[in-house]
Amino acid sequence: MRQGSRFAAVAFALLLAGCASSGGRSGDRAAVLDDARAHPENRLADAVACELTLASRSGEFPFAPFFAGLLDVPEAEGSRKFCAALIEAVIAGDFSQADQNAFQTPSDVRGRGPVGALLRTVLIAHERLGAQQAERPPQAQSCGCGQ
């Protein structure tokens, strides 16, 4: 169990890669987050691309249950809510290019801080999205796309 945390950064880098890599439309590993950063209007498409990427990796590790617990949503919603929150964080500037790049650095060099920062950022972004949705009039909530 102890050596598990040595893999913490790797695991979360992989987790991040679930959205940052495979790139949805472009195939570029960081394309989804880069695209959201450059084109906030693509929020929904990028969130879906992120979710599809996670789904394609579901055989490797069940990320959805962990994020469902963290974000307090049903287990089936874990990946979707995580992706919506991550894209929100990127667009809001809370998950910067530098934050993203940190996961390219070996964990022995950069430490484990980025793992905790990512969890915090996603959790805060998710809460913000929830608050925004609660403020919308009912007719504007029918889709729920990307959240």
Add this chain to the structure above:
Amino acid sequence: MGSSVPRRLATAAMLCALVAPLWAAPPAAAQRGYDEAEIRALFDGLRNGTMPSGLAGEECRRGMAATEDAEQLAQVFSAYLDVPEEAALGATCQALVRAIKAGDVSLDTLLLFTQPVTDSGELFEAGRLLRAIFFAHRLTTSASAEGETQP
């Protein structure tokens, strides 16, 4: 990202390593893992008021600090809770104690992490536990901030 690390096991182990030391027993016990009876006694003591929060939090902090993962845990929770690294383990334990006392963390959830976390239900609970710690910490810091602004 073509790592050969067995991702499922690595991540499950990582989650366990992140969570399990949160309710660490004294160093000797920490070496062998987390004893169910000790966790149960501390949990019950907190819930029924026989275990002072400060004592439980300090015991938790010392237990975490005694693990070989202490530095990594401090790094993770420093960023997660937005506190200085040297205060991270203490803040995490204070938040955990508060969450337990508030009934936001169950004994069953804590006991899950006496063993490696592997199935989806346990991962869900791991996420819930980290969430509870986050919000318990936020309540603590909010209360502190309000106290500082009182005339």
